[in-house]
Amino acid sequence: MTSRANSDSVGPVLESSPGGHAVVAAIQKLNSDVTVQDRGAYLRVLVPHTCLVTRQAIELELGRPFLLPQDLEALMPAFKGLVRIEADSVEWSFAQR
Numbered sequence: 512m513t514s515r516a517n518s519d520s521v522g523p524v525l526e527s528s529p530g531g532h533a534v535v536a537a538i539q540k541l542n543s544d545v546t547v548q549d550r551g552a553y554l555r556v557l558v559p560h561t562c563l564v565t566r567q568a569i570e571l572e573l574g575r576p577f578l579l580p581q582d583l584e585a586l587m588p589a590f591k592g593l594v595r596i597e598a599d600s601v602e603w604s605f606a607q608r
Contacts, residue, residue, distance in 0.1 A: 520557035521592025521603040537568035562603040
């Protein structure tokens with residue numbers, strides 16, 4: 512990924528756990544051009560301009576209920592971009608200054 516593309520990319524930083532990996536898998540199914548940087552203890556997810564994940568996609572990966580925002584907040588120590596969290600989806604977006 513080039514530095515220009517990286518500067519326009521957004522997404523969560525997730526703990527490297529079963530829940531974090533399920534969120535990553537759900538993001539990969541719902542978005543194109545997803546980059547995942549595995550840093551051992553955490554996973555940095557980057558998607559150009561907009562990153563979307565749904566509660567349903569995460570639940571399909573986990574095989575159990577997943578509550579937004581509380582379950583995501585427990586797994587996500589940081590993120591890049593503007594974030595909008597709804598009961599059924601989360602969207603990170605790029606805002607140019």
